[in-house]
Amino acid sequence: MIIGNLDLGPRPLLLAPMEDVTDVSFRVLCREQGADMVYTEFVPSDGLIRDAQKAIDKMHTLEEEAPVGIQIYGHIPESMVEAAKMAANAAEIAGGHGADVVDINFGCPVSKIAGRGAGSGMMREPDKMVAITKAVVEAVPNKSVTVKTRLGWDDGSKIIVELAERLQDVGIKALTIHGRTRCQMYKGQADWTLIGEVKRNPRMHIPIIGNGDIVDGPSAKRAFDDYGVDGIMIGRATFGRPWIFREIKSYLATGETHPEFWPAVSERVKIARRHLELSLQYKGEPRGIYEMRRHLSSYFKGLPDFKETRIKMVTTLDKNELFAILDQIEERYGESLCQ
8 A cells, every 4th residue: 555655565554543542652562563554643733833832742753653644633724734734844843753644634523623623523514624635735745645534424424435536636645434424433333335435436546544343353354355445544442452453464464363462461561561661761750651551451451350450550650560560460360361
């Protein structure tokens, strides 16, 4: 799959942008675990043009996580244009590697974003969505611009097939489609039939990336085989399971599910320790510990008699105690499996 001048190879697996999840430490870890491309958390366009440090910090990326896309969102055309220019120059503004791709978020369903017309709220204003996309493409001619969106606002307005053509026609280099409407949020099953219809449209020539309910090798294989997508983006299934990328790649190559891709507790402890080290390295204390909590407890789902240990893990702010807890988990559960 090729996005502009970026060659991701055949059947790439991408880490979806997720607020409060895909920070630099998790992105680096997922790249180490087989993700072919990663994306930043959502960067607000209004925050960037106000020079808000939190928004600028989100654009800091590293060489070891490349290729990486910086995803921006907003509903005011002028702000989106300025934000796109800043994202395109992120290496100078925020330091680090910068952006390989500038991605526009037209898919976030959260009320505080969609309710004011940004994210998937833009599905109710397709003309404005296309106009903003065109302006962003023209503003950053030296960067590939991509879009992530949904099928439509609700079941009565699934406009993605026509919308995909229009977005392509104003110059985007790839389109990611989440197989739900905004009103579905994350409920129910993702509908891949319209994603497949976009891909089969003879007018479409840019890569189409599918997103929604990819949870293992078989679901990824069905997406590639049945719907013909060029790539797959994986979101919530990565929580506590960053090795899902190598798990899926193995299945795509062999057609078999190998036990080593449900790692024993000792392997999970190793990965969790690596994740914590990265979080502390890039964010320091106590922030690096605070922001690891959602991940740490997820690494050990399914372990028996784990409640007390989990509580300790998500309440301590002492890094030494946290590493000691991980050692205790490994000593207690060893090579047992959890799923």
